[in-house]
Amino acid sequence: MATLTEVSPAARSNYEPVIGLEVHVQLLTASKIFCSCSTRFGAPPNTNVCPVCLGLPGALPVLNRTAVEFAVLAAMALNCRINRTSIFARKNYFYPDLPKGYQISQYDQPLAEFGWIWVGSGSGEKKIGITRLHLEEDAGKSLHEGFADAGRTTAIDLNRSGVPLIEIVSEPEISSPQEAYEYLTRLKEIVLYTGVSDCNMEEGSLRCDANVSVRPRGEKQLGTKTEIKNVNSFRFIRQALEYEVERQIGVLQSGGHITQETRLFEASQGKTYSMRSKEEAHDYRYFPEPDLPPLTIAESWEKEIRSKLPELPEARRKRLVAEYGVTEYDAQVLTSTRTLADQFEEAAKAAKNPKRVANLVQVELLGRLKARGLDIAQSPISMKGVAMSADLVEDDAISGKMLKQLYDLCFERQEDFAEAYRKEKPEQISDRSQLDAIIEDVIAANPKQLEQYRAGKKTILGFFVGQVMKASKGQANPALVNELLRHRLE
Numbered sequence: 001m002a003t004l005t006e007v008s009p010a011a012r013s014n015y016e017p018v019i020g021l022e023v024h025v026q027l028l029t030a031s032k033i034f035c036s037c038s039t040r041f042g043a044p045p046n047t048n049v050c051p052v053c054l055g056l057p058g059a060l061p062v063l064n065r066t067a068v069e070f071a072v073l074a075a076m077a078l079n080c081r082i083n084r085t086s087i088f089a090r091k092n093y094f095y096p097d098l099p100k101g102y103q104i105s106q107y108d109q110p111l112a113e114f115g116w117i118w119v120g121s122g123s124g125e126k127k128i129g130i131t132r133l134h135l136e137e138d139a140g141k142s143l144h145e146g147f148a149d150a151g152r153t154t155a156i157d158l159n160r161s162g163v164p165l166i167e168i169v170s171e172p173e174i175s176s177p178q179e180a181y182e183y184l185t186r187l188k189e190i191v192l193y194t195g196v197s198d199c200n201m202e203e204g205s206l207r208c209d210a211n212v213s214v215r216p217r218g219e220k221q222l223g224t225k226t227e228i229k230n231v232n233s234f235r236f237i238r239q240a241l242e243y244e245v246e247r248q249i250g251v252l253q254s255g256g257h258i259t260q261e262t263r264l265f266e267a268s269q270g271k272t273y274s275m276r277s278k279e280e281a282h283d284y285r286y287f288p289e290p291d292l293p294p295l296t297i298a299e300s301w302e303k304e305i306r307s308k309l310p311e312l313p314e315a316r317r318k319r320l321v322a323e324y325g326v327t328e329y330d331a332q333v334l335t336s337t338r339t340l341a342d343q344f345e346e347a348a349k350a351a352k353n354p355k356r357v358a359n360l361v362q363v364e365l366l367g368r369l370k371a372r373g374l375d376i377a378q379s380p381i382s383m384k385g386v387a388m389s390a391d392l393v394e395d396d397a398i399s400g401k402m403l404k405q406l407y408d409l410c411f412e413r414q415e416d417f418a419e420a421y422r423k424e425k426p427e428q429i430s431d432r433s434q435l436d437a438i439i440e441d442v443i444a445a446n447p448k449q450l451e452q453y454r455a456g457k458k459t460i461l462g463f464f465v466g467q468v469m470k471a472s473k474g475q476a477n478p479a480l481v482n483e484l485l486r487h488r489l490e
Contacts, residue, residue: 007250015214015252017245018222019174023187024165025197026138026205027070033137033164034061034104041203045143045157053137053162055100060291067135067164070196071111072297072305074166075133077194077312078187080115085296086134088289097140097156105136105167107286111295117170117190118314119182128183129171135295138163141204160204172211172222177241184208184234189313193338201232208237213258214248223248224258228272231265240265244272316341324354333362340376347383347390356390364407372411381410385417392421396430399478401469430477432484435468438476439488442467453489461485 032039035052051059072082087109090102115130140158147155168187174180188199188206199206207230213223228244231237243265248258263272311319317331320341326334335341344361348354365386369379381389389406392398398406409420442464443450453460461482468481 007246007253011253012246012249014217015249016217017175017177017241018172018213018215018225019177019180019241020172020211020225021170021174021180021183022209022211023168023170023184024138024207024209025074025168025191025199027067027164027166028195028197029064029066029070029164031064032162033064033067033135034162037162039163043159045155045159048159049161053099054158061104061289063292063295064164068111068295068297069305070164070194071133071135071166072302073194073308074168074191074196075112075115076306076309077190078115078117078130078133078168080112080130080133082112082297082302083110084299085109085294086111087294088135088292089286090289091136092285093283095139096154097142097158097161099140099158099161103137103139104289104292106134110134111166111297117183117186119179119186126179128173128179131169131171133166133168136165136167137161138165172213177238177245180210180241181234181238184237186313188234189336193310193312195310195338207232208234210237210241212241212244212248214245214252224260226258226260226272227262228265229262229275236265236267239267239270240272243270247272310338313341320345324348324358326355326358330358330362333366334358337376343376343383347387350384351387351390352394353390356394357386360386360390360403364404368407368411380414381407381417385410388421389417396477396479399469399475402475430480432480435472435476435480435484436488438468438471439464439481439484442471443488450489461489464489 026039027033029039031037032048032053035050037050037053038048040048052061075082086106088104089107091105091107092102094101110132112133113131115133116127117130118125118127120126138160140156140161143155143157144150170183174183191197191206192199197205201207209230210228211225212228213225215221215223226244226248228237228240231240244263251258259274259277261277262275264275265272313335316335317328320326320331320334321328334344340361344358347357347361351357365379365381366376369375389398389403393400393403406417406420406424409415409424410417413420446464446467449460449463453464464485465478465481468485469476469478
């Protein structure tokens with residue numbers, strides 16, 4: 001088998017990857033999809049279970065209404081058509097963490113179909129189709145480490161068994177690992193905006209399987225695909241796809257054939273490894289779930305759910321640009337989460353200059369939060385404080401340097417901006433005679449730099465501004481200092 005180093009750029013250019021993604025998203029319900037057991041993460045093993053999710057004889061499933069509402073809301077946000085009637089089916093396979101011997105899912109009549117997500121930007125923007133979005137229950141979890149005798153046995157925790165999921169299946173229209181990364185990033189962003197899931201990959205709330213094949217460039221027929229399962233970060237999914245594309249090209253270039261199989265990604269080595277042969281759909285022996293009636297979404301219920309759909313990220317970005325005059329890049333950062341976007345708008349509406357607020361949020365606030373490993377919810381400075389600080393700078397009441405010092409104090413003391421400002425009461429010096437006196441002293445102390453400036457080296461002005469700011473302990477009005485310095489030096 002060819003290795004990655006044996007695939008030349010020329011050989012690589014002769015092939016194109018075809019990628020489809022299957023994303024499982026846990027819905028943020030309090031109870032499971034077919035019973036009242038808790039979905040709380042981190043409970044002791046096998047404590048959030050009952051006869052229904054354990055698959056005991058005689059136990060019947062009852063569908064969770066909130067799970068259906070959340071699934072429909074997510075489908076709407078992803079531009080899917082909601083089917084009036086969908087059917088639950090039994091997906092039959094045998095695995096230790098599947099107590100019933102089948103998984104209740106949906107097959108040929110799913111909840112929603114024909115959606116899409118946009119990736120890229122500008123002339124490179126591309127629409128990736130979503131084949132279907134359907135409801136299903138999660139399986140349990142096999143544990144291979146962290147307990148006594150783990151070297152010889154596998155433990156089973158069925159707390160996840162029956163947790164509500166939506167599976168979002170893309171069309172095989174993704175043409176590069178980077179495009180797959182962008183698709184997943186947009187998908188997660190949209191789902192988070194709806195509030196139907198926390199998308200926490202570390203806790204298994206969002207999991208992704210990738211189907212990938214390669215074919216000669218320009219060919220219409222799909223190649224034989226492999227599936228990469230349960231990769232736990234978008235970065236690793238991109239790496240796994242990059243490796244798998246290279247591996248498949250190498251196999252074909254050396255005269256081999258691709259085997260349809262399931263593969264696992266080993267992050268420490270950056271490689272995929274064969275796990276098992278891949279089942280076809282007919283191997284699961286799907287048939288309609290006899291204990292659940294067809295799921296009907298009435299038009300009135302659909303309208304009620306649609307009324308709960310929030311303004312989604314792309315639409316919000318365009319509105320922020322139009323309404324507040326921020327740049328497209330600013331809007332991208334400020335809408336990265338719904339909470340951040342809400343808080344920015346709160347400050348922008350209260351402040352005199354929304355653009356200044358956008359800059360303060362990104363540079364001064366988010367920068368300090370990132371350096372400390374905090375999120376916006378943990379910020380000691382409220383958006384009301386950001387608006388206040390923006391107005392003080394706008395009115396020349398404080399300088400940019402004073403603002404930075406006050407923000408630092410807020411984080412050190414864990415207090416809001418208004419409180420820090422009240423205690424420190426920094427006053428910006430805007431009195432011309434007071435500044436003239438400081439400027440005279442600075443010029444007198446630096447005759448060499450004065451000579452250089454008058455000889456034509458105008459960049460020395462920055463040196464003098466810095467010296468004046470230092471002498472005034474950062475309290476001088478920078479704009480006025482520049483004006484007075486230019487007049488005095490020339």
